[in-house]
Amino acid sequence: MVIDSVVAFFILGIVCQLLGAKMAFPDGLYKTLSMFLMIAIGLKGGIALQKHVDPALISMSIAVVAFGLLLPLVAYPILRYFGQLDKINAGAIAAHYGSVSVATYAVAVALLEANNIAYEAYFPLFVVLLEMPAIIVGLILAKGSFKVVNAHFVKKELIANQSILLMLGSLIIGYVGGQSVTKLAPFFIELFSGILALFLLKMGLIAGEQLSSLKKNSVFLISFAVLMPMLGGVAGTGLGVMLGLSAGGIALMAVLGASASYIAVPAAMKQSLPEANAGMSITASLGITFPFNVLIGVPFFIALAGYLAN
Amino acid sequence: MTNRSFVLSVITSSILLAFFALSNLIGQPQIAFVIVSALLFGFSLYSKLAGRNKHLIHPPSVTHSFQSAGQK
Numbered sequence: 560m561v562i563d564s565v566v567a568f569f570i571l572g573i574v575c576q577l578l579g580a581k582m583a584f585p586d587g588l589y590k591t592l593s594m595f596l597m598i599a600i601g602l603k604g605g606i607a608l609q610k611h612v613d614p615a616l617i618s619m620s621i622a623v624v625a626f627g628l629l630l631p632l633v634a635y636p637i638l639r640y641f642g643q644l645d646k647i648n649a650g651a652i653a654a655h656y657g658s659v660s661v662a663t664y665a666v667a668v669a670l671l672e673a674n675n676i677a678y679e680a681y682f683p684l685f686v687v688l689l690e691m692p693a694i695i696v697g698l699i700l701a702k703g704s705f706k707v708v709n710a711h712f713v714k715k716e717l718i719a720n721q722s723i724l725l726m727l728g729s730l731i732i733g734y735v736g737g738q739s740v741t742k743l744a745p746f747f748i749e750l751f752s753g754i755l756a757l758f759l760l761k762m763g764l765i766a767g768e769q770l771s772s773l774k775k776n777s778v779f780l781i782s783f784a785v786l787m788p789m790l791g792g793v794a795g796t797g798l799g800v801m802l803g804l805s806a807g808g809i810a811l812m813a814v815l816g817a818s819a820s821y822i823a824v825p826a827a828m829k830q831s832l833p834e835a836n837a838g839m840s841i842t843a844s845l846g847i848t849f850p851f852n853v854l855i856g857v858p859f860f861i862a863l864a865g866y867l868a869n
Numbered sequence: 870m871t872n873r874s875f876v877l878s879v880i881t882s883s884i885l886l887a888f889f890a891l892s893n894l895i896g897q898p899q900i901a902f903v904i905v906s907a908l909l910f911g912f913s914l915y916s917k918l919a920g921r922n923k924h925l926i927h928p929p930s931v932t933h934s935f936q937s938a939g940q941k
């Protein structure tokens with residue numbers, strides 16, 4: 560079995576944490592690395608869009624938003640029935656699983672590029688589009704009312720959202736920048752895999768911390784956090800096939816469906832649902848789903864997409 | 870651990886095995902699915918048995934018969 564060298568850094572992070580190695584990783588550096596990844600993903604998409612813009616992008620975007628609305632509606636009844644969670648916590652966790660993880664997407668992109676598998680250039684746009692719908696649905700499910708989606712919420716979570724602004728802004732810069740964007744390539748494009756490896760090392764440390772905090776009675780949380788990426792991944796694969804995407808595109812859509820947010824959604828939930836148990840959501844999405852996706856889910860969905868496209 | 874959690878763990882373990890079968894079908898078998906399935910099922914079974922044993926070791930709390938009347 561060959562493990563990608565970038566992914567291997569994630570395993571190294573988990574091992575370091577489980578062995579109790581005191582690894583000082585500055586908080587500011589972690590935030591900078593995540594910003595770098597968002598900008599690099601956006602720029603890559605923008606540069607690729609210069610060559611070709613698909614006219615079917617609008618209908619595809621509508622389908623992707625509908626997909627983002629659907630995923631928390633799948634997660635919510637599982638959380639309520641099998642987990643017997645209250646509406647607040649079920650809504651909050653459902654929002655995490657309907658939204659996307661930029662890091663999981665970055666890993667999938669790195670693996671596709673390492674295997675020379677082409678994918679559609681506009682995917683960063685889909686990542687942006689999938690960030691928000693699940694938060695809105697999760698909040699409505701948690702509160703049982705549409706009133707939570709007010710002007711303040713839209714301004715705070717939609718317009719002033721860091722991930723959305725960085726990725727969408729970089730996508731536009733990459734698209735309108737023309738030839739001048741090539742001078743950014745040595746930093747944002749060529750260093751991508753190295754920076755991602757460093758970021759995954761930190762993610763491994765965090766995931767290891769979350770794993771060790773799992774309590775003995777967390778059978779439900781583990782089962783849910785493994786089940787959801789499989790359901791979301793299969794649904795994403797189906798959507799990719801329906802939209803007529805390439806092998807790389809189907810794989811990325813599956814990965815977007817399988818991933819769970821641990822940056823944008825926790826921040827939104829902290830503001831809008833402070834009574835929800837944030838530890839439970841983070842443990843599930845970052846401690847279980849993220850490692851499952853990086854080590855097992857992403858390679859599987861790439862292989863499945865390749866098989867379906869052929 | 871509740872019975873519903875146990876049922877979900879069994880469902881998840883079964884789906885993991887189905888994914889392993891699918892990975893075999895597409896020509897890229899991933900044994901990791903079987904490992905995760907076995908770990909999850911083993912862990913849930915252990916939790917269920919441990920919970921049952923704990924329940925048996927501790928004597929039931931003494932309550933007045935009227936308090937539990939009509940609960941079942």
